[in-house]
Amino acid sequence: MMEIRTPKTHKAKRVLEKRAPKLVENGKKTLILHGTKTSATLSSVLMELYRLKKGGAIKYSRRNENIRPFESGGETSLEFFSQKTDCSIFAYGSHTKKRPDNLVLGRMYDHHVYDLIEVGIDNFKSLLSFSYDKKIAPHEGSKPFICFTGEGFENVPELKQLKEVLTDLFRGEVVDNLNLTGLDRAYICSAISPTKVFLTHCAIKLKKSGTIVPRIELVEVGPSMDLVIRRNRLPNEGLRKEAMKSSKDKPKKKVKNVDQDDVLGKRGRIFIPEQEVGKTPLPDKSKGVKRERREGKLKKKNKEEGSASKKHKESE
């Protein structure tokens, strides 16, 4: 016994439509949560990550015991939360003896785990420890500059994946129009070794220069940390291809039967198929004509036409 359920309020309908799969997608939301145990550094990392991504992130404060992203059964809770909150990136923090200050960054495709990368956090400096002029403090929700330095990001596959994940994490919404006065933050990621990335968050100071382009000055506002690559899981090839598909991928079809002429301009050719007048479906609305009668009539007509054309041809 199936039932059709539709939303009873306009607000609910709008929410459902926002979450539906679309051609041009909304910005990815981030889910921040932690496991059974967290350290002081890790909890401040998660808190500050949430502050940086305010407006596009959801932070869960309870501890989650049954989430183990790298084990086959340990992702079900994550997928459920992703479905509930419509988040497609997650940051899961945990602290164990074997993996201290552990952060797992993962992405979802259709609310199923797409890829994972696990990093350890070293040399963490909270944003409260940085002192700077409050006037240049970045505003909430502003679109950031993202910079990557180092050959490691090109040569080492784990760093390549981390680069992609960090871009997705910090990007926010894809916008068409940008207000140049609202550019006030930048994320700097540097591959200082094949397994370590130094990440810092800076505010932008625009200084006058002789040209239209101002001179950029970066001031560290924090947080800053070292990310040490631990484990990772790449997406399997089929899933990756499907996720990377976009609607504009199809090559433009060659337009046929249209030619450009300098003298006559744009010319097109139209081909009219043979009109078989007897076979066009005409609506016969008279009550008396039932389907059998209609078909019988058509058959009769065809027979007559066939014999008539034959006669015509014979006479010619």
Add this chain to the structure above:
Amino acid sequence: DMDMETDQIYQIDVGNLLAFNPNHRFSSAPSSREELVKECVTEGTKLVQAIADTLFNLPSTETNDGPLVQLPPPTTKLPREKHLPRPKPPTKWEEFALKKGIQKRKKDKIVYDETTDKFKRRHGYDRVNDDNDIPIIEAKASDEPGEDPFAKRLDDKKKRVGKQEKNRLENLKTAAKAGALPSHVQLAVTGLPISGTKTQPKKIGKEALGDVAGLAATSTASGGKFDKKLPGEKPPKKQGKHHKYLPVVPRYGWVDEEKEQTNKVLGKLLSKHSHEILNVGKAINMYNDKKEKKKSGRSDKLKAKKDITKKKPYANKAN
């Protein structure tokens, strides 16, 4: 030109405000933490400057909040978060209309009503052709005498509406099958089928049936050996250990297999290499364990403890 050179070396994606410098090499032994941080920030500044160079040179429009630029679409490909929307399969009516060549016609909201010579709305309050407004229904030769034509009209309408709902549900089911259910619709299973109705019997496989038949056969007196078998039914698989017993009395002229078998085992045990075959230590341990187990007895708390003070009833009689 220095700016042109750096643009060529850096990979810039203006749409994402992203820049990547693949050529910088960090020293494996940095002097100090501060020096390293300073180096990273300096390199970062160069990259942001490179993006800003392109950004501020884009055509901008002046607004109240500041100059607005049109960003080009991003060039780095990132995975989507959800699948591409799938095309909706045509409904039963749409297929029929396509086959017949029926075109959709836009209907007007206001229609001319001939009975009152006025323009009335098509749907809603005071509509054209309202079912409830008909005062008189003329009887036809085909009508039965006791039937209420007004009730019949209502009944017909209910049936039509019910049929339409059923068709709508079927269309949504096909759409759900193709993965193209509209975003605001959910198909929910409301309840278990009503008891007493015919539910589909669970399909059992060939092997499972055979196993069950075998189990049932073992409950007969002769263990299912003489049961009449259906044509095509395979003999039951023997459960338990499979022993091959050799004949005790050998056939005329044939080798006594059973004697040979036992002689072989005996030979191995009594040979000078028997210590290699028989693990004496393990054998001793096994024997001792068995003995101990028997000694300790079963620690059944449930087993009624024998009261040694009680005498057996017929003990005197035996004596």
